[in-house]
Amino acid sequence: MSAVAQSIAWFETLGRRDVPRVGGKNASLGEMVQTLSSKGIDVPPGFATTADAYWNYVTANKLEDRMKGLLADWEAGKATLAETGQAIRAIFLRGDWPADTEKAILEAYRELSRRAGVSDVEVAVRSSATAEDLPDASFAGQQETFLNIKGEKALIDACRRCYASLFTDRAISYRKAKGFDHMKVALSIGVQQMVRSDLGGSGVMFSIDTETGFDKVVLINAAWGLGENVVQGTVDPDEYQVFKPLLGKPSLMPIIEKKRGAKDIKMIYGTGETPTRNVPTSKAERAAYVLSDREILTLAEWATTIEAHYGCPMDMEWARDGKTGAMYIVQARPETVQARRGAGVFKTYEIKNKGKVLASGLSIGDAVATGQVCLIETAKDIGKFVDGSILVTQTTDPDWVPIMKRAAAIVTDHGGRTSHAAIVSRELGLPAVVGTGNATELLHTGQEVTISCAEGDEGFIYDGIADVTVNDLDVSDLPLTATDVMLNLANPGSAFRWWRMPSDGIGLARMEFVVSNAIRVHPMALVHFDKLKDEAAKTEIAALAAGYDNKPDYFVDKLSRGLARLAAAVFPKPVIVRMSDFKTNEYAGLVGGAEFEPDEENPMIGFRGASRYYSPRYREGFALECKAIKRLRDEMGFTNVVVMIPFCRSVGEADKVLGVMEENGLKRGENGLQVYVMCEIPSNVILAAKFADRFDGFSIGSNDLTQLTLGVDRDSGELADLFDEQDEAVKWMIEKVITEARKAGAKIGLCGQAPSDHPEFAEFLVDCGINSMSVSPDSFIAVKRKVAEAEARKSRK
Known part of the structure; x- marks a missing residue:
């Protein structure tokens, strides 16, 4: 094999088998050029230097013994990591290129320029170690990348700096931690035509x-x-x-x-x-x-x-x-x-006595940590980090890894889910909150805080040390049941946490959670934005809906995407989305809402649920809800979404609501659309057969049904002893509506808290012949097992 062939390999000649020769990064580029170009995936052209070229450089400059000696001094504690890394990099940078290796690199660069049709093509010069991008070690960011390198001298200099970067402080410490022999890892250099993403x-x-x-x-x-x-x-x-x-x-x-x-x-x-x-x-x-x-x-x-x-x-x-x-x-x-994460075991975190929110950002991981803040503003102050504290800084790069490994949690001002801080935090198993914007301004060294990444996509920094309880949920050996056990989920940000849970879908997705948290604006205030009298509300709405020329589109877009995350988490299993069920006082609390809501003495049994949907007071707002559902099902493809109407007091009201829905493109049966009704009013039980003519299924809301059957305000502390979902009258109602629904061929489930709190109640529902129960994720395992036991007993009777 010629010296050129030993030193250089074009991407199109490489594949995954060539990791020992050109490292993981370059082997992967070659693999994609060879096998995926025909499938429309474009990879910029280029070439790689080989491991042989690296070892030739080491041998020609007599570096091996000096490298071994410097590393031995570090291992023996005679030199610091920083001193060792700097010394090894220096001897690489002072080295001379073997003539045949330099010639091979420059000839390949000229050929790449010829192919590009320019005299000196701009290239990216990337490092690719022979021990990186392995399934159990990412080596993310351990070596250097140099962008916009143009000309032969600049290229040769950048290649030399790539070799030196094999011994950055972070690369040395990472190899040590992962058990790699420094003297058995070579470095390949990828030289790749630049994409003008500086303009894109x-x-x-x-x-x-x-x-x-x-x-x-x-x-x-x-x-x-x-x-x-x-x-x-x-x-x-x-x-x-x-x-x-x-x-x-x-x-x-x-x-x-x-x-x-x-x-x-x-x-x-x-x-x-x-x-x-x-x-x-x-x-x-x-x-x-x-x-x-x-x-x-x-x-x-x-x-x-x-x-x-x-x-x-x-x-x-x-x-x-x-x-x-x-x-x-x-x-x-x-x-x-x-x-590498094991399937089947979940950890849930219960946080009590938490202080006020000091800052928030994107949550990385799903754990909780407590401790004292150690604020490090710049890399030169890394030596001041206190082991076991919570690292707070503007951003991190690979030089920070040695102290990140010693932190309890990490908080940064900047960065997204694919930033260095996020990637390293995941690999280290540390909770991190990134992209807070201003944590370094709000937090100070020595401050006691709680870092929570267990509440969905958003991570929170709470003041003080909260009480944290950790529970393990093992779903690896759950029994099968004929009765569906579903989940109550409302927060789109936490929906993906439960994707491994063997549920039968989502039995209750509360639309109002998405409205109050992701949208925050009253839909009628968006429809009538120009007529709003509240100037402060107009200013806030304009900021929230920035980028939307038509303000109502903001509502439709945010609602459809929020619900889509819930629908995606269990697809293709059903997701029952309850249309908005705010009370008037809750609607009034939305931005711009006060101008559109009446004052009511008892909002709990007032202008809520179905009565709003056809009323001139809210009909245009309901149209936006329907538009979001139609987009979710027809344009995004989530036909597993079932619509549910809450607090529907009469059959006549059901007909009005279904008519308004049809006007807005949601016709029952069209594109497989199913429409359910909440069973939470005695009239829903008494006229169950007639409701079943109009709806595909029922979902028993046991809280409201108990409240209205017994005449007890469920929020009253004075009457708490009387509020009992297992009261004989309530159970009669539930048994009656299950019987009528089954007789009519309609599905029927229950989405209240009772099966979670009272296992014997789950047995009662199974005996009645209910189709499904929907419970909170932390109750799922207990309820699933109780349902299996109840079904076994029922089959033996």
């Missing part, structure tokens, strides 16, 4: 949800300019999520999450000694999404294709050329955290 955008994507391992979504982060800012966490990127099972269907747009990031800066080309630099983004760039919906779907399709080819969850980097608009994959590696 770039980012990172995963073929699974990074926090829960939910395997049916693609997570995409995006920012303007070159991608290093996203990887390092110095920018707060856009975040998109796409539901994989509905991809590839031209009529559907299964984008279930779109969050606009701040994107305050972007990395662009520099000049001379500074090939890249950061500049502020424009107001227009900060206000816009980096990717169009079609581009989001294209990337998601590529992610699923790459995942299918490799046979494991993948972590990928992408770039969009601002000159041509073309999209590229520039890196792909196995995901290393969720892929």
